[in-house]
Amino acid sequence: MTPERYQRIRQTLDCRQPDLTVVTDQMHKPRNIAALVRTADAVGISDIHLVWSDVGLRSYKGTAMGSQQWVSIHKHTDVETSLNELRAGGLRIYAAHFSEKSIDYRQVDYTVPCALLLGNEKSGVSDVAAELADEHLRIPMMGMVESYNVSSAAAIILAEAQYQRAQKGFYDKPRLLEECYWQTFFRWAHPQVARFCEQKGVPFPDIDKKTGEIVEPAAWVRDHRLKQ
Numbered sequence: 059m060t061p062e063r064y065q066r067i068r069q070t071l072d073c074r075q076p077d078l079t080v081v082t083d084q085m086h087k088p089r090n091i092a093a094l095v096r097t098a099d100a101v102g103i104s105d106i107h108l109v110w111s112d113v114g115l116r117s118y119k120g121t122a123m124g125s126q127q128w129v130s131i132h133k134h135t136d137v138e139t140s141l142n143e144l145r146a147g148g149l150r151i152y153a154a155h156f157s158e159k160s161i162d163y164r165q166v167d168y169t170v171p172c173a174l175l176l177g178n179e180k181s182g183v184s185d186v187a188a189e190l191a192d193e194h195l196r197i198p199m200m201g202m203v204e205s206y207n208v209s210s211a212a213a214i215i216l217a218e219a220q221y222q223r224a225q226k227g228f229y230d231k232p233r234l235l236e237e238c239y240w241q242t243f244f245r246w247a248h249p250q251v252a253r254f255c256e257q258k259g260v261p262f263p264d265i266d267k268k269t270g271e272i273v274e275p276a277a278w279v280r281d282h283r284l285k286q
Contacts, residue, residue: 059247064270067246070128071239073102073229077149077171078219080106083137083187085208087274092127093209094176098129098171102222102229104242105130107144107173109137128246140177149173153191154211156182168219169226240267245250248272258282 068136080098086090091108097105106129135191136141141151152166153175165281175191188194197206197214203283208215222227244262247270248266255262264273272278 061269064247067270068241070230071234071243074104074232074234074242074249075102075223075228076104076234077236078103078168078217078223079144080212081137081140081144081151081173081175082106082178082246083175083184084109085176086271088181090207090209091181094212095126095129095131097158097209097213097216101216102223103129103216104234105132107132107134107140109140111132115238127249137184137187138190141173142188143210147171150196151175152193152215153177153188153189153246154197154208155195156190156196156205157188159270160196162199163195163197163215164218166195168222169228172219174215174219175248176210176212179208192231207224219239238264244272254282 068205078101080094080103082091082094085094085108095106108131110133145151148171150170150172152168152172154163155175155177175183175187179188181192195215197211199205205211234242242264244265247265248262251272253261263275263278265271
């Protein structure tokens with residue numbers, strides 16, 4: 059591993075925001091999902107949650123999503139269950155949803171643990187999901203169209219979240235728990251070995267945290283009979 063790549067991975071992990079996430083409610087277009095994953099990575103989001111029906115989950119197996127290697131994608135079949143789990147974990151739910159109670163997206167606090175809820179491309183956020191949201195957000199529109207593309211709306215709102223968090227110094231020091239930090243580092247820095255370990259159910263080998271290299275790799279390979 060080059061020193062430049064080591065530093066790039068460390069700098070990216072130092073900016074990850076474990077208490078900021080995105081939930082999609084039946085979003086189905088691959089290009090929108092790919093754009094959302096790229097935006098999530100850009101603002102420091104570690105995990106996003108995609109809610110699809112059983113049919114949708116089968117249809118999207120193997121879909122390439124570009125930045126998926128940097129953002130963990132969790133798939134769900136029920137939006138109510140996924141939102142309740144996030145709320146139980148202390149996150150507020152902000153739905154990009156036009157309603158009688160919707161407010162300007164810049165008026166909410168994104169420095170609290172929160173999840174941005176996005177609906178599908180045609181019908182938006184479902185009634186069940188909208189009811190579970192703590193706030194409904196709208197983006198002011200000055201033209202003839204009634205709404206932004208869902209991935210564009212996500213980018214606009216998440217840019218505001220990034221701005222608010224940057225103002226509070228959230229990107230100035232690591233916020234991931236140390237174990238999660240180094241587990242993620244290993245998956246990014248040594249993806250083939252990480253896959254082997256996860257398939258075989260063995261712990262990741264020790265790494266030198268100053269260089270990112272595996273400690274005594276030849277001995278580890280010999281001990282685990284890893285075929286080169």
